[in-house]
Amino acid sequence: MNKAIPYIKFNSLLFLLISLSLLGCRGMKSEKTPIHPNLNMDQQDRKEAQEINNFFDDKRSMRMPVAGTVARGLSRLDKNYYEGVEISGDWVAKIPIDLTKSIIYRGKDRYEIYCTPCHGNAGDGQGIIMTGRYGYVPAPTFHQDRLREAPDGEIYSAIYNGVRSMPSYRHQVPVEDRWAIVAYIRALQASQNAKRDDLIAAGVDVEKLENEFEAEQKMIAEARAKKEANQVEIIATVERGMEISTMYACQTCHSSDGTAIIGPSWKNLYGSEGVVTTEDGEIINVIKEDEYLIESIVNPYAKIVDGYDPLMANAYGALSQNDLQSLVEYIKSLSDN
Numbered sequence: 001m002n003k004a005i006p007y008i009k010f011n012s013l014l015f016l017l018i019s020l021s022l023l024g025c026r027g028m029k030s031e032k033t034p035i036h037p038n039l040n041m042d043q044q045d046r047k048e049a050q051e052i053n054n055f056f057d058d059k060r061s062m063r064m065p066v067a068g069t070v071a072r073g074l075s076r077l078d079k080n081y082y083e084g085v086e087i088s089g090d091w092v093a094k095i096p097i098d099l100t101k102s103i104i105y106r107g108k109d110r111y112e113i114y115c116t117p118c119h120g121n122a123g124d125g126q127g128i129i130m131t132g133r134y135g136y137v138p139a140p141t142f143h144q145d146r147l148r149e150a151p152d153g154e155i156y157s158a159i160y161n162g163v164r165s166m167p168s169y170r171h172q173v174p175v176e177d178r179w180a181i182v183a184y185i186r187a188l189q190a191s192q193n194a195k196r197d198d199l200i201a202a203g204v205d206v207e208k209l210e211n212e213f214e215a216e217q218k219m220i221a222e223a224r225a226k227k228e229a230n231q232v233e234i235i236a237t238v239e240r241g242m243e244i245s246t247m248y249a250c251q252t253c254h255s256s257d258g259t260a261i262i263g264p265s266w267k268n269l270y271g272s273e274g275v276v277t278t279e280d281g282e283i284i285n286v287i288k289e290d291e292y293l294i295e296s297i298v299n300p301y302a303k304i305v306d307g308y309d310p311l312m313a314n315a316y317g318a319l320s321q322n323d324l325q326s327l328v329e330y331i332k333s334l335s336d337n
């Protein structure tokens, strides 16, 4: 009996040691610094990003580069590649990198992350912002002659510098991805502007697609007519006009105080006379009343106001008659006469 005691003691001690060592391996984290016999340069005084540093007057630990210096690899002297412009200041005509299939797929990937919320998957400007809930300026479709003919550098610049009411994406999208996106936009443009014969040659059942498209358009038109029939005579109001104008951020481009922003001001617009260029290139005089104003909203490219570029997106065609008339009422309310 007496003899057995040390034996049991030894056994349980061994058991305790094994279980402790196993417990120590269960991925538990410790707050304590690991034992590190040879320090080398692994531990040293340094500052975290954004940490206060009392050594400098401005108390920043993140220092600005010394004036006039450029970090290695950041010289970016190649304006073609980094800014999309030639030394002469003209846009770069063609993407300055060798294109491969994988670059275009990279462009698709990046495009679908950064650009689709506004420009839509097909580049038609029908991104999620077009639900009207976000109060954002509609993005233009890429499938218009002006942007099909624009030099590659100009498309690049939209990403690098932003353009008018579109912010720059240069910090989200590094330079090689910007060119990849430009390449993908070109692919989108080609895809949406393919000739009927080319499609048939590629084995696409064009007639079937056309029938489907027509059926879809018919359904949309019917649904709209039904909706409008059910709208028991809501009267167009200035308030509703203001609401629509805010929902679609018209004010980003149209002021109500007489200043021209991207588009003409709405102040004293109603009833005024002005020069416009029609789609056929004819220069005519118009009186800006209901019919003209509604046409300008539904089909902005029909008549371009003298002195302005065709920068208003063709994106408001789905507004109801009542909403359009309300916009007119609102614009009318900004006229003194």
Ligand code: HEC
Binding pocket: 111, 114, 115, 116, 117, 118, 119, 136, 137, 138, 139, 140, 147, 154, 155, 158, 159, 163, 164, 165, 166, 167, 169, 173, 181, 262, 311
């Ligand atoms: C938050 C919405 C939004 C996002 C995201 C966005 N854009 Fe835009 N984009 C716009 C708007 C709005 C305009 C029209 C600006 C104007 O005319 O004031 C525009 C215009 C453009 C134009 C036409 C420039 C011109 O000369 O008319 C190009 C090209 C373009 N965007 C490319 C891109 C690319 C590429 C991306 C993704 C990296 C992108 N956009 C992301 C809103 C957006």
Ligand code: HEC
Binding pocket: 137, 138, 165, 244, 245, 248, 249, 250, 251, 252, 253, 254, 262, 263, 264, 269, 274, 288, 293, 294, 296, 297, 300, 301, 303, 304, 305, 308, 309, 310, 311, 312, 313, 316, 327
């Ligand atoms: C990206 C900027 C932009 C946005 C957003 C915009 N427009 Fe425009 N709009 C323009 C430009 C530029 C013109 C002049 C060129 C033209 O005739 O298309 C114009 C012209 C007009 C005209 C004709 C003005 C005239 O002097 O004859 C009307 C009316 C108009 N816009 C209404 C609207 C309404 C309503 C909205 C919002 C639902 C809107 N616009 C959103 C840029 C914009």
